[in-house]
Amino acid sequence: MLALLAILVLSSGCTLGEILADHGDAVDLQPEALVGTWQSGHRRTIGFREDGTFVATDLPVEAFDDFLLTDPFQGRLDGSGRWTITPPAKEGLSSALTLSFDRFAEEPASIGGVKLAVLANHGVVSLTLSYVGNGGNSWTSYVKCTTDCP
Structure with missing residues (x-):
């Protein structure tokens, strides 16, 4: 049985850590709870406004390689646009947070469908790209x- 599990893990390209990881609990995120500034590390932030817009600073370049016009990209990757929250499809699932960029890497843009997972771990809600x-x-x-974020 253990050999079968090992074959399944290796053939799927996943590590055992990814399979057994606890990524957190589902969250029914409401717009008023989203509004404000969210931070990753010391420089990365996304500010969500009540009017449905956002401003992101220092986005992870690797996450957006397909949308960048220069390779390799030099500098800080910022963007802005609109956000939407879709309620959970059923009990036990999280809300879906989607970003649509109208400005990206200091240029006008039309990039939609960027999804962030909404999860809670030990009572702390996180947005994960x-x-x-x-x-x-x-x-x-x-x-x-x-x-205040730094």
Whole structure:
């Protein structure tokens, strides 16, 4: 039985850590809880406004390689646009947060459908952007600032 599990893991391209990881609990995110500034690390932020717009600073370049006109991209990757929240499709699922960019890398843009997972881990809600980077599967998670973000 253990050999079968090992074959399944190896053939699917996943690691055992990815399979057994606890990524968090489902969250029914309401717009008023989203509004504010969310931060990842010291420089990455996404500010969500009540009017349905957002401004993102220092986005992870690897997540947006397909949309960049220069390779390799130099500088800080910023963007802005509109956000939407779709309620959970059924009990036990999270809300869906989708970003649509109208400005990206200092240029006008029309990039839609960028989804962030909404999960809670130990009571802390996070917004997670998952992508495949140069080193394989990767993600950037944002948590809401409780005080002013740096």
